[in-house]
Amino acid sequence: MIIARAPAVQIRHWGRVDYLHTYQAMQDFTAQRDGSTPDEVWLCEHAPVFTQGLAGSSVHLLSTGSAPVIATNRGGQVTYHGPGQVVAYALIDLRRAGYYVKEYVYKLEEAVVRTLLHFGVTGLRVGKAPGVFVRKDANNLHALLPSRPASKDTALAQPQPDFAGLAKMAALGVKVSRHCTYHGVALNVHMDLAPFQQINPCGYAGLETTDLFSMGVDVGWQEAADVLGEKLRLYLTP
DSSP: OOOOOOOOOEEEEEEEOOHHHHHHHHHHHHHHOOTTOOOEEEEEEOSSEEEEOTTOOGGGBOOOTTSOEEEOSSSSSOEEEOTTEEEEEEEOBHHHHTOOHHHHHHHHHHHHHHHHHHTTOOOEEETTEEEEEEESSOTTOOOOOOOSBOOOSSSSSOOOBOOTTEEEEEEEEEEEETTEEEEEEEEESSOOOGGGGGBOGGGOTTOOBOOTGGGTOOOOHHHHHHHHHHHHHHHHOO
């Protein structure tokens, strides 16, 4: 069987859109696409909303206030979306692109890391914790902190990632259906970070979150979206 070569990823800017409408649109796009459908990245922003992944547990919802909580079919636990955050939904045919899921996740993270580097911020990965993190004490320090899972407390306990000295800058969650992805990554630009204190972000109690503005980078939403979109196009196009 001959698999067609994938065209360049198409970037679409949707602006401020309703979360549920966008969630349904991603599912419809994925269900209707075929082997010739170009891959797309949708860049958008949402009104305040908490979303739960398939493994989501109510124990990680501490206090949601007036923002809705929406159950989704992506991986991971609970996260928050709100104004001032660039959400990038990547709709990629993995079989055509030739990526395994782990490689795809790495490429999503790398696009964020390169976006942060564009703005003078060093993004870091943490073992067993998808997403991108930064050093709270020095946003341009390239020296790595220990990012391995912490030691087990008991023989039955699962090791937890070590977040010492770090804050989360971008959350990641994906869904794969018929070899095609949707959902994606959310980059915090300049937003109200207080809602993250109402949850255990991504299921980790005490995990701090931050945004570019808090790290000393005063950049507009559109500029951050433009850079992230181009980095995603670069790293996701085969």
